[in-house]
Amino acid sequence: MVAAAVSLALGIYTEGIKEGWYDGASIGFAVLLVIFVTATSDYKQSLQFQNLNEEKQNIQLEVVRGGRRIKVSIFDLVVGDVVPLKIGDQVPADGVLISGHSFSIDESSMTGESKIVNKDQKSPFMMSGCKVADGYGTMLVTAVGINTEWGLLMASISEDSGEETPLQVRLNGVATFIGIIGLSVAVAVLVVLLARYFTGHTYNPDGSPQYVKGKMGVGETIRGVVKIFTVAVTIVVVAVPEGLPLAVTLTLAFSMRKMMRDKALVRRLSACETMGSATTICSDKTGTLTLNQMTVVEAYFGGEKMDPPDNTQKLSAAVSTMIIEGIAQNTSGSIFEPEGDQAPEVTGSPTEKAILSWGLQLGMKFSETRSKSSILQVFPFNSEKKRGGVAVQLGDSEVHVYWKGAAELILQSCTSWIGTDGSKQSMTPEKVGEFKKFIEDMAVASLRCVAFAYRPCEMSDVPKEDQRADWVLPEDNLIMLGIVGIKDPCRPGVQDSIRLCAAAGIKVRMVTGDNLQTARAIALECGILTDPNVSEPTIIEGKTFRELSDLEREEVADKISVMGRSSPNDKLLLVKALRNRGHVVAVTGDGTNDAPALHEADIGLSMGIQGTEVAKESSDIIILDDNFATLVRVVRWGRSVYANIQKFIQFQLTVNVAALIINVVSAVSSGDVPLNAVQVALG
Ligand SMILES: Nc1ncnc2c1ncn2[C@@H]1O[C@H](COP(=O)(O)OP(=O)(O)OP(=O)(O)O)[C@@H](O)[C@H]1O
Ligand SMILES: [Ca+2]
Structure with missing residues (x-):
């Protein structure tokens, strides 16, 4: 604006009101145009942020x-x-x-x-x-x-979303830097031209010196100096790439809108840029690579396979009752049983839903079963322990502690098992082998295995009511009831997305809480693994990885394609190791415990449907449909942001630098500039 005003004033002064106005006015127009576009885009962006914020809050x-x-x-x-x-x-x-x-x-x-x-x-x-x-x-x-x-608190403070991305900050720096160079060059040119003018080294077209000492009137001298000033100002204006930061903002805002349409909600603008340079993606399995539509397809109870899985004919009534009690009480899901003969509605996490639906097939009456006993204490399922338990009281003094969780881990805590007739039998090494074989077979068929076990107690073993909150449920000496295999099909199209990533130089790794064999089977199905016979460390168990030293972890991290039976902390360790190796890591997460890994990663992606609020808040991008394909689209957008900005910078800098050089050279040699601001801004 200053340049425009000066240029306008000088123009009118040097060339008269008729011709002189147009140079300054055009600079003014160019500046106004830039201001206008900036303001509109800023406004649009803030509207978009509002929309996004609403979307974010719409839980x-x-x-x-x-x-x-x-x-x-x-x-x-x-x-x-x-x-x-x-x-x-x-x-x-x-x-x-x-x-x-x-x-x-x-x-x-x-x-x-x-x-x-x-x-x-x-x-x-x-x-x-x-x-x-x-x-x-x-x-x-x-x-x-x-x-x-919270509402009262929020009413008193307003939120500020005017955050700048690293790229914007850098580009602002570049723009300022070039501006400073332009300014110094202009000053230098000014000095040179003034010196030449006053020493009589500049000439009019007719060959006479422009400045002759002592013979010039004041007005004429000022006119000469002012002309030199115009040249210097033009050099500055031409050199400053004022459109650069704006271009970035526009590109980012544009991509954000596009990403939103592609089911990715960008929480942090800079994540778009970073995502484009991701070199590896550590993905969850459940729900991201698979559909998260789980059904029980195999069951092994009373030491025998049930075929079909809801065939309870071989089981005695006592065993069936116990299984049903364990299912109905040891769950975080729920079943609504409508009046009449409408089908019951099952709610809860996909795993719980699968198990509850299977319970219904076994003839479970949910509320009736739950009313028969009262819950004393609960150990909710978590990904760290991979098991959940409950203690229920039946009658006066009988207490049952039920556990369900990752099959091979529950099996380790069992010292006996229950036969079809309800008899308790001790867990011999042969029987352990039999159970293990069964788990293995299911896992190789890509099924998620969940085991059910229980342990009878007496009311006298249970702490009094006031201390019960601290009661840790006993989890050893369990009696194995049985195991179910839950199928969760691969998402259609995941193979293509993974192939696309590979072609783009991004390595996809699967980090899952599931059994190693289940993980391997799904990884083969979706193309993360191609060879079924790969061994450690390409496919590794969370526990093994955890026990390595920091240095060893960094060494193997590169090779890992699949990590099974991992806890959220293993995910964090993997992310750290990969980052230390120089990777730009994108990681997905849904659970509360995934928050540290999401934070640590270069880009944290949370799941819109399955994800907990904590995970969403720690993430940079929310994948609204939980789909791996969406994640790949985000990478594509990230890359296009980078490419676009790169192209624009190249273009802008070429123009600015070239204009600067041409102007300086000709200013020094002829005293005038061939390229004015309007030509550069519009060119
Ligand atoms: N509600 C549940 N009750 C008992 N056990 C469960 C339950 N859900 C999962 N499991 C067991 O825990 C294991 C999965 O644990 P975890 O929660 O760490 O994985 P996830 O987050 O579901 O899978 P991923 O990491 O692939 O997204 C399963 O293999 C299963 O055996
Ligand atoms: Ca998980």
């Missing part, structure tokens, strides 16, 4: 209305709703805890203290925005929206 959650669990948007939550909560969820509104087990809450977002607070009948109040750190429970909503503590 779908389950509420219980009329005894039935339904999914509603967080915006449709009303006072009086009953909301089931589990680990990783965000408390959606203010409310009180109605029921819960080992339920605790991370209130750091409200209080600033990162302390986990236990919630029970004595302190049942929960504030919106906090995260469930452990356990599960149900809450009654007492205040929503602006009436919550």
